[in-house]
Amino acid sequence: MGSRCLLLLAALALWSCGVCTSVARAAEAGDLTRWNEIRPLIFGAAEIENGEGIIALDAPTRAEDAAVVPISIVALAPQSPDRFIAKVSLVIDENPAPLVAVFHLTPLNGSATLSTRVRVNDYTNIRAIAQMSDGKLVMVSRYMKAAGGCSAPASKDQQAALARLGKMKMIPPERVMSGQPSVFHLLISHPNNSGLQFDQMSRNYIPAHYIKLIQITFDGQPVLTVEPNISISEDPSFHFAWVTDHSGTFEVKAVDSRDTVFTGSFPVTVAPGS
Amino acid sequence: MRSLLFLFLIIGSVLLTFSAWADSLSVTSIAPGVYVHFGKQEDAFPFNRGDIANLGFIVGDNSVAVIDTGSSPYLGDQLKRAVRSVTNLPIRYVINTHVHPDHVLGDVSFVGTDTVFVGNARLSAALQARGPYYMNALPRTVGEDDAKGAQVIAPTLSVQDETTLDLGGRKIVLKSWPTAHTDNDLTVWDAATQTLFASDLLFVNRIPVLDGNLSGWLSDLEGMAAIPAKLVVPGHGPLVTEWPQGLSDQRRYLTVLRDDVRAVIAHHGTMEQAMDSACLGEKDKWLLFGLYNRRNVSAAFAELEWE
Numbered sequence: 001m002g003s004r005c006l007l008l009l010a011a012l013a014l015w016s017c018g019v020c021t022s023v024a025r026a027a028e029a030g031d032l033t034r035w036n037e038i039r040p041l042i043f044g045a046a047e048i049e050n051g052e053g054i055i056a057l058d059a060p061t062r063a064e065d066a067a068v069v070p071i072s073i074v075a076l077a078p079q080s081p082d083r084f085i086a087k088v089s090l091v092i093d094e095n096p097a098p099l100v101a102v103f104h105l106t107p108l109n110g111s112a113t114l115s116t117r118v119r120v121n122d123y124t125n126i127r128a129i130a131q132m133s134d135g136k137l138v139m140v141s142r143y144m145k146a147a148g149g150c151s152a153p154a155s156k157d158q159q160a161a162l163a164r165l166g167k168m169k170m171i172p173p174e175r176v177m178s179g180q181p182s183v184f185h186l187l188i189s190h191p192n193n194s195g196l197q198f199d200q201m202s203r204n205y206i207p208a209h210y211i212k213l214i215q216i217t218f219d220g221q222p223v224l225t226v227e228p229n230i231s232i233s234e235d236p237s238f239h240f241a242w243v244t245d246h247s248g249t250f251e252v253k254a255v256d257s258r259d260t261v262f263t264g265s266f267p268v269t270v271a272p273g274s
Numbered sequence: 275m276r277s278l279l280f281l282f283l284i285i286g287s288v289l290l291t292f293s294a295w296a297d298s299l300s301v302t303s304i305a306p307g308v309y310v311h312f313g314k315q316e317d318a319f320p321f322n323r324g325d326i327a328n329l330g331f332i333v334g335d336n337s338v339a340v341i342d343t344g345s346s347p348y349l350g351d352q353l354k355r356a357v358r359s360v361t362n363l364p365i366r367y368v369i370n371t372h373v374h375p376d377h378v379l380g381d382v383s384f385v386g387t388d389t390v391f392v393g394n395a396r397l398s399a400a401l402q403a404r405g406p407y408y409m410n411a412l413p414r415t416v417g418e419d420d421a422k423g424a425q426v427i428a429p430t431l432s433v434q435d436e437t438t439l440d441l442g443g444r445k446i447v448l449k450s451w452p453t454a455h456t457d458n459d460l461t462v463w464d465a466a467t468q469t470l471f472a473s474d475l476l477f478v479n480r481i482p483v484l485d486g487n488l489s490g491w492l493s494d495l496e497g498m499a500a501i502p503a504k505l506v507v508p509g510h511g512p513l514v515t516e517w518p519q520g521l522s523d524q525r526r527y528l529t530v531l532r533d534d535v536r537a538v539i540a541h542h543g544t545m546e547q548a549m550d551s552a553c554l555g556e557k558d559k560w561l562l563f564g565l566y567n568r569r570n571v572s573a574a575f576a577e578l579e580w581e
Contacts, residue, residue, distance in 0.1 A: 150374035
């Protein structure tokens with residue numbers, strides 16, 4: 001082995017040492033420090049059982065874009081009147097606002113599967129806690145790495161976000177089949193600002209501006225109520241299921257942190273002969 | 275043998291320490307008075323010290339303008355030394371071409387009573403929104419030592435549309451663009467040598483990163499193509515000498531991205547479905563495709579679903 005080769009080896013060893021010691025202060029997989037702080041605040045002393053086999057969390061192992069991470073809470077059994085998921089809480093341990101959203105469901109959803117998009121600030125555990133119709137709590141969790149590079153959990157285009165504030169869309173599936181769960185996609189344009197940004201001119205924090213409540217009904221019947229916060233991405237997005245045997249209309253009401261109310265009305269046509 | 279290895283370890287560490295103190299960034303003079311450091315075509319990690327973006331400076335008769343400062347105070351110091359190896363004229367302007375950490379977190383190395391920090395009029399808001407997050411992630415991306423002393427420096431001169439800076443016998447034109455790569459992109463034009471510092475509005479060989487507005491970027495490219503440039507310095511990648519041909523690969527990728535994502539949206543598909551399927555034909559044409567394509571698709575999807 002030539003001396004030059006050894007020198008390279010030595011340099012390499014030093015480099016890799018440097019890499020090892022520069023461990024970030026982020027949570028590692030299995031780190032429960034933050035969860036142990038949050039848990040009693042949200043769930044008190046209630047017991048939480050393992051939710052495997054009841055729900056699953058579909059999320060990337062690494063956030064691609066810290067501002068927009070698509071995730072799904074998948075229900076593994078259908079909603080039935082005698083046993084259904086009544087409530088789902090989504091928690092991202094290391095986010096500034098860890099309780100991302102609470103979803104209230106009914107047996108008429110057919111399926112309790114939900115999708116949304118979230119901000120992910122750091123290496124973190126991410127959890128879905130379902131409250132069953134008998135009150136029992138079950139949980140599944142996953143560890144997620146933060147996005148790399150230049151990604152940040154902030155707006156990409158602050159002016160555009162404000163310009164279309166309050167616009168709403170409800171995208172139905174290509175065919176709504178009678179009596180079967182259909183997945184609908186609700187989009188509300190809103191900056192959903194965190195309020196964690198410091199304005200150097202005014203020496204104040206810019207006030208948070210986010211959607212705090214969404215209520216969806218179908219011909220007057222409750223479909224889904226969401227209590228989201230700043231960990232939901234800009235332009236909040238939700239996929240949810242609904243079963244109907246007749247055409248009707250979704251009414252959506254969203255309220256933001258300034259108590260501005262946004263509403264939308266979306267007719268649904270059940271596919272003929274279905 | 276073991277003691278020999280130990281000896282070399284010591285020599286190696288001494289050499290490395292020495293090189294850290296004595297080195298300056300390697301810069302190339304691409305035209306009279308115009309210097310560029312070409313960063314590596316990699317993502318930022320401690321092993322490459324976050325040296326991934328192209329940085330530059332332009333020397334006039336009485337002052338110097340620095341264009342982007344690198345990922346850390348360490349790189350900022352190195353860039354400053356590189357300037358000093360060429361000229362002792364004051365560094366009057368530090369121009370940040372946009373908010374991303376590999377372009378601005380060396381700024382602190384240039385703070386001085388006469389230094390003017392220049393950026394797009396929307397840079398300040400973007401730094402406020404993202405700065406704390408970038409600072410938190412910095413020890414992870416460049417290593418704890420290099421991250422020490424980093425600060426987010428607010429711009430003191432904002433460019434609304436266009437601003438001309440006089441470096442003494444040499445005028446450079448700064449232009450703020452409609453939202454594209456980010457919402458605060460800014461290019462630098464040196465009329466004397468017809469050199470365009472394109473900022474991250476142009477990626478060459480490395481996959482472009484969408485962190486602003488896709489439609490806006492495609493439209494900005496048409497404006498950039500009209501600039502009579504002889505030399506174009508991309509934000510990432512080698513010097514471009516054929517213009518506007520030098521932007522055609524990027525235009526193709528961004529067009530495929532737009533068309534593929536639109537097709538998924540038209541069929542009521544989800545963001546995840548688009549992330550799994552869009553732009554796969556571009557896979558072998560770009561460095562770091564695996565790291566950034568899915569992210570670009572999610573950003574494009576969130577934008578285009580409002581069309």
